[in-house]
Amino acid sequence: MSDLLTIEWLGKPLWMWLGFHVLIAALLAFDLGLLHRDKEHEIGVRESLGLTGFYLALGLAFGGWVWWYLGPQAGEEYVTGLVVEKSLSMDNVFVIAMILTALGIPRVAQHRVLLWGILAALVLRGLMIGLGAALVHQVHWVLSLFAAFLIYAGLKIFFSGPEEESDFSDSASVRWMRKTFRITPELHGQSFAVRLPDPKTGRRVLWFTPLALALVLVNGADVIFAVDSVPAIFAITTDTFVVYTSNIFAILGLRALYFALAAMVDRFAYLKTALALILIFIGAKIVVADTFGLLHVPPWVSLVVTLALLAFGVVYSLWRTRGEPPAEAVSAHPHRAT
Structure with missing residues (x-):
């Protein structure tokens, strides 16, 4: 054994x-068993921040073990990856907030969507990281391709104008799902599916609820964001264990982080600029170091630059939006689920 x-x-x-x-x-x-036994429990900002700190502390503690067991370089790469993935997940949080608001999912039910969404994200990220690891270890120039994509994505975000809030409730994907599947116009507690009479036959059949619709859209958003985040972490390190563990710990804390960030979504208007600069920096580092072999950037430098850009984006956003009324991103009401 x-x-x-x-x-x-x-x-x-x-x-x-x-x-x-x-x-x-x-x-x-x-x-699942201790923190959220009460399905009617509504997660507030204070509890959200506490859980975020708990998961972040665990992630950093695991990074300490990686540092001790695998060496300082692996430890620095792990922490850098954790910070980068956590930073990129913030953008994902804002999109999830718009999805849940557009579909009228109340706060008390949002944690259920996020829980199952994150469980699905753990599996999807694992598959994408496994595929990425196979490509990187067999075809080294894939890293240069990742780097070019990150620079392109960063520049696109940096020079994009102010985004208009998407109406997810009337998007093409939602219209297709409503046309293809039986979806109830209203919520049924915290159930993803219920058995109700068919209007034509009167027989009881399976119907999906707007909660299931929200879950599909949240998972779709995570897949889209993984296209940025997976190349970003491989641009930091090609150690599959470090890539996978830092990514998973970043995702684990996403649900807790959601309720704090979504309540202050309008206060982070300039965070996208910082995230764009982080993507450009990571991509440029690979181009300079691996593609052309001009300069090796130590892992601790990547960590310091990433933390500095993230801190600048958060502080500058809070300063520019000071005095503005709080957002109502997550104060959705059931009647909007129609």
Whole structure:
């Protein structure tokens, strides 16, 4: 048995992968079994910030173990990856807030959508990271392709004008789903599906609720954002274990972070600029260091630059929007689900 656990898989002993997944399973069980036994419990900003701090502390503690066991470089790459993924997830939070508001999902039900959305995101990110790792380790120039994409994405975000809020409730995907599947016009508690009479036959059939519709859109948004975040983390390190663990810890805290950020969505108007600069910096680092071999940028420099840009974006946003009334991004009402 001990020989089996020491077999290497994706560059690391099997026991490291199993141990990490046992830890994640325990955290999910803790979250489901203890923190949110009451389905009618509404998560407030204070609780959201507390849970965010809890998951961030756990993520950093795991980074400390990576630093101790795998060495300082791996530790620095892990923390940098965690910060970058957490930063990029903030943009995802704002889109999720617009989706849930447009579909009229009340706060008390939002945590259920986010919980299952994050569980699905863990699987999807794992698959995308596995594919990315296979490409990077077999075809080295893929890193240069990732770098070019990150620079392009960063420049596109940086020079884009003010975005108009999308009406997700009337988007093409929502219209298609409403036409293809039976979807109730109103919520049914916190159920994703219910059995109700068919208007034509009178037989009880399966109907999906707007909660299920929201879950599909949230997962779709995560896939779109993963197109940026997965190349970004591989541009920081090609160590698959570091890439995967930092990504998963960043996603784990996303649900907790949501309720704090979504309540202040209008206060972070300039955060996109900081995220754009982070993407450009990471892409440029790969172009300079790996593609042309001109200058090696140590992991700690990447970490410092990423933290500085993120801090600047947050502080500048809060300063420019001081005195403005708070957003009502998550104060959705059930009657808007029609």
